[in-house]
Amino acid sequence: MARRTKAEEAERWFQKFKGIKARKDGSIRTEPVVPVEALSEADVLKECVKWLKARGVLADRMNTGAHQNDAGIWHRYGIKGAGDILAVYRGLHIEIECKAGGGGSWSLPQQRRQRQIKEAGAEYLIIHGVEELDYFWQFQVLKRFGK
Numbered sequence: 001m002a003r004r005t006k007a008e009e010a011e012r013w014f015q016k017f018k019g020i021k022a023r024k025d026g027s028i029r030t031e032p033v034v035p036v037e038a039l040s041e042a043d044v045l046k047e048c049v050k051w052l053k054a055r056g057v058l059a060d061r062m063n064t065g066a067h068q069n070d071a072g073i074w075h076r077y078g079i080k081g082a083g084d085i086l087a088v089y090r091g092l093h094i095e096i097e098c099k100a101g102g103g104g105s106w107s108l109p110q111q112r113r114q115r116q117i118k119e120a121g122a123e124y125l126i127i128h129g130v131e132e133l134d135y136f137w138q139f140q141v142l143k144r145f146g147k
Contacts, residue, residue, distance in 0.1 A: 025107075025108070026107070026108040026111075027105045027106060027107045027108065028105070028106045028111070029103060029104075029105060029106075030099050030103055030104050030105065030106050030126055030128070031103040031128070032101065032103070032128035032129060032131075032132050033132060033135070034131055034132050034135045035131065036101045036128045036129025036130075036131045036132050037101055037129050037131070038100075038101040038102050039100065039101045039129060040100055040101075041098055041099055041100045041104065044098045044099065044100065044101060044127065044128060044129055044130075045061070045084050045085065045098040047129070047130045048085060048096060048098060048127055048130060048133050049061060049085060051130045051133055051134070052085070052087055052133075057087050057088070057089045058087060058088040058089075059085055059086070059087040060085070060086050060087075061084065061085060062078060062079070062082050062083060062084060062085065062086045062095075063077070063078055064076075064077065064078025064079065064080065064082065065077060065078060079113070080109045080113075081107065081108075081109030081110045081111075081112055081113035081114075082095060082113055083095030083096045083097045083098075083110075083113070083124060083125075084096060084097055084098045085098065089141060090145060092122065092123060092141065092144065093117070093120075093122035093123070094122065094123040094124075094125065094141065095113070095114075095117055095122070095123070095124045095125070096124075096125045096126075096127050096133070097110055097114075097124070097125070097126045097127070098127055098128075099126060099127070099128050100128065101128050101129050102128075103128065104128070106126060123140060123141060123144075125140070
């Protein structure tokens, strides 16, 4: 595959996202930008953590949810909208939101979190498979370090 210029890559992204329409709940349908294996979201998450750790990246699963204690009081944990994987590479904070290989839904809290992460100078990736992670890793993350 021939390398695209920055202008060609920007145009490709613009064309891909200009027709996006949010659902009534504000969520947006996501699809992979490169061909990926059709795995479940859980399998994509496992494979991505394995891929990152094999490359020396500090990567951990971010769990969110709620539980009820013995007194019947509910407690929430985690960060609403945070990526499924929190990673650090050469001091760069990266959050990775995993979706099933065939696509998924990007919720409003996830969209807000992405804006916060980007505004703070970190990276937020939406990934549908390790093939896509490899693509974005080279195009967005390594590019920051001049590679």
